[in-house]
Amino acid sequence: MATAQSPLATPPARTAESWKGLFDTVYECDKVVSDIEGQLPKGLVGTLYRNGPGTHDWTESFFDGDGMIRAIRIGEDGSVRYQAKYVETEKYRKERAANKQLYRLAGTNRPGGMLANMFRPPAHEANTSVIHMADRIWALEEGGHPYEMDPETMTTGEMTDFGGKLHARTAFSAHPHFDPDTGDCFGFGMHFGAKQALKLFRVDPSARLHHIGEIPISGAGFVHDYALSKQWMAFFIPPMIPSMSKILFGTGTFFNSLNWEPERGLKIVLMRRSGGEPIYLEDEACLAGHVIGAHDVGGELIVDLCRQPEWKCMGEPAANFRTSDWAGYGLGGVCRYRIDPAAGTVKKEELCELPAEFPRIDSRREGVGARYGYFAANTRAGEGGWFRGVLKLDMETGATDLFDHGETKAAHESVFVPRPASAGGTGEEDDGWLIGFVHDGLKSETDVAIIDARRVADGPVCTLRLRENAGITFHGTWVPAA
Numbered sequence: 001m002a003t004a005q006s007p008l009a010t011p012p013a014r015t016a017e018s019w020k021g022l023f024d025t026v027y028e029c030d031k032v033v034s035d036i037e038g039q040l041p042k043g044l045v046g047t048l049y050r051n052g053p054g055t056h057d058w059t060e061s062f063f064d065g066d067g068m069i070r071a072i073r074i075g076e077d078g079s080v081r082y083q084a085k086y087v088e089t090e091k092y093r094k095e096r097a098a099n100k101q102l103y104r105l106a107g108t109n110r111p112g113g114m115l116a117n118m119f120r121p122p123a124h125e126a127n128t129s130v131i132h133m134a135d136r137i138w139a140l141e142e143g144g145h146p147y148e149m150d151p152e153t154m155t156t157g158e159m160t161d162f163g164g165k166l167h168a169r170t171a172f173s174a175h176p177h178f179d180p181d182t183g184d185c186f187g188f189g190m191h192f193g194a195k196q197a198l199k200l201f202r203v204d205p206s207a208r209l210h211h212i213g214e215i216p217i218s219g220a221g222f223v224h225d226y227a228l229s230k231q232w233m234a235f236f237i238p239p240m241i242p243s244m245s246k247i248l249f250g251t252g253t254f255f256n257s258l259n260w261e262p263e264r265g266l267k268i269v270l271m272r273r274s275g276g277e278p279i280y281l282e283d284e285a286c287l288a289g290h291v292i293g294a295h296d297v298g299g300e301l302i303v304d305l306c307r308q309p310e311w312k313c314m315g316e317p318a319a320n321f322r323t324s325d326w327a328g329y330g331l332g333g334v335c336r337y338r339i340d341p342a343a344g345t346v347k348k349e350e351l352c353e354l355p356a357e358f359p360r361i362d363s364r365r366e367g368v369g370a371r372y373g374y375f376a377a378n379t380r381a382g383e384g385g386w387f388r389g390v391l392k393l394d395m396e397t398g399a400t401d402l403f404d405h406g407e408t409k410a411a412h413e414s415v416f417v418p419r420p421a422s423a424g425g426t427g428e429e430d431d432g433w434l435i436g437f438v439h440d441g442l443k444s445e446t447d448v449a450i451i452d453a454r455r456v457a458d459g460p461v462c463t464l465r466l467r468e469n470a471g472i473t474f475h476g477t478w479v480p481a482a
């Protein structure tokens with residue numbers, strides 16, 4: 001006699017069903033997490049902050065949506081708490097009050113056509129990353145200034161221009177990098193205006209901003225991340241050229257006004273951390289995505305990054321995230337660039353062909369060379385769809401250590417947390433844990449996976465089941481308990 005099958009007995013094939021719950025609306029929350037599988041590692045005490053859009057109610061791109069900070073707080077006593085709170089930007093407050101879309105976004109125009117969008121820049125949603133600096137957390141998005149937030153209550157404070165030092169039309173990118181020796185935060189922002197430029201700056205541990213220099217760029221549409229070594233700040237500017245008339249006159253969104261023009265090549269621009277004149281180099285076109293790390297060897301600058309063949313890999317599913325099957329747009333892998341600024345040469349080598357993104361390193365190796373990179377990844381070259389696994393790559397040997405969460409799961413960025421000396425930590429690179437969100441496509445709930453960084457393929461040593469959907473998050477940070 002045939003028996004009835006549970007609808008969950010046969011998981012769906014790996015299609016958008018596996019990750020579409022990432023884009024559901026997330027509700028503010030403050031709860032104890034009691035469903036814990038495995039043992040919390042001794043010494044893992046602190047808070048994981050994550051940022052990403054909390055709602056896609058009226059967005060057409062998954063990059064759009066109000067920023068929301070999620071916090072996982074792990075106490076000395078083994079208690080776990082999950083908090084989720086929106087960043088109360090000006091845009092958030094006004095739209096919530098009106099209960100309708102008021103603002104134009106980077107990938108979503110306002111209703112009302114051309115007249116409703118003409119000469120309106122995309123709104124600042126503070127939805128991309130969160131850093132910890134000067135006893136505050138800061139919600140970042142590359143279109144505007146940082147929003148300060150209280151690290152405990154996550155109450156939104158002011159949008160800061162650092163005492164007037166950051167021009168109103170100069171943004172603060174979502175990817176600053178910290179010097180682990182000094183605590184200085186090196187960052188950049190796109191300056192919008194007649195003379196478009198990248199402005200470079202340093203924010204000291206007291207949150208005072210110091211200008212380093214500027215790099216004039218014309219026509220560039222997308223500079224998301226950069227590389228920091230002890231000597232250099234290096235920018236990889238892809239040939240994504242915006243149609244300014246479509247943007248200005250409101251006939252397109254910012255994202256769908258970007259044209260991929262590979263004949264223009266990749267522009268690599270270096271500036272010393274101490275300032276001075278920029279140095280310009282070129283290489284074949286690619287979309288240099290997130291930077292893994294950088295370091296100096298002799299006169300050379302070594303940069304490891306996630307390299308995509310073109311914008312369509314991300315642009316198509318980003319623009320059509322509700323309908324795209326994503327499968328046809330497998331991402332590229334990991335690449336090392338060797339740049340000799342004196343000779344003006346660029347050499348590159350592929351380090352890994354697995355689709356890998358959202359890289360992290362042991363932050364103690366920032367600027368001096370990390371051997372290991374940690375990624376959200378897929379399991380074979382060319383595999384599309386949202387990332388299903390966690391990858392460690394030994395960038396010296398090319399060895400991979402991969403854990404596959406499964407075809408119905410979607411892994412976010414995993415943050416490396418060093419094992420503290422009080423828990424037997426050696427201080428060596430890779431001695432620690434990876435902590436990251438994993439979306440369960442069957443339940444549409446979020447788990448927090450904790451993996452021993454030295455045994456990634458063994459899978460989580462501990463899983464915190466939120467019994468909530470925490471939605472999509474892009475970037476975050478770990479703050480150890482004081």
Ligand SMILES: [Fe+2]
Nearest residue numbers: 224290474475
């Ligand atoms: Fe990013």
